[in-house]
Amino acid sequence: MRTHECWKRGCHVLCRPGHDYCPKHEAEHQQERLAALKRFKQSKAYQQYNKNRYRKYNAEQRDPEANVFYQSNRWAKTRDFIKIRDMMIDGATGRVLADHDYIVDHIVPRRLCKDPFDPNNLWLLSRKEHYRKTQIEERIASQSHGDIKLRHIDKKIWIKWLNEKQKN
Structure with missing residues (x-):
């Protein structure tokens, strides 16, 4: 790669190879991009698109029992409590989460736990960590006695697994 102004x-x-701006202006450019993204996400067109996307997901992909559960007032109150309790900090990595980048997750999957509203079984994860955890859960669930294994995986084990480097 070649350098350029x-x-x-x-x-x-x-500029350093692979960068469009000098270090001084790169930070400014990043702030401008974030502001533009924020304006875009606040636009009515994006909000309508997102609303339709979630509506379609809820109608076609999510199982009806989960849909009723996650739309309930009790879940909304529990989710808000966990968000405040954990102070918007990712339970696996310890990073501060942005308001759009968190998911309240069941440590033991909702379908396997006794009380899905138990705050001791709930934690905040970033969307990225939640996706990784879900992939691991699906792999374990597909094994023989997978549900039994999932019931016995505690928070410390999840933290260890989620903080391990991914193998590409």
Whole structure:
């Protein structure tokens, strides 16, 4: 890769290979991109798209029992309690989560636990960590006696597994 001048008008500093802006202007550009993304996500078109996408998912993919559960007032109150209790910190990595980047997750899957509203069985995860945890759960569930194994995996084990480097 070749070096080139910063893309900021009037700046003639050479950029590192693979970067479009010098370190000074890269931070500014990142802030501008985040602001544009925020404006886009607040637009009516995006909100309508997202609403339709979730409506379609709830109608076609999510099982009806889960749909009723996750739409209930009791779940909304429990979810908000966990969000406040965990102070928007990812339970697996300890990172602070953005308001759009969290999922309240059941440590023992909802279909296997006795009380799905038990706060001791709930924690905050980032969407990325939740996706990884779900993939691992699905692999374990497909094994013989998978449900029994899933009932006995505690929070410490999940933290260890989710913090291990992914094998590509």
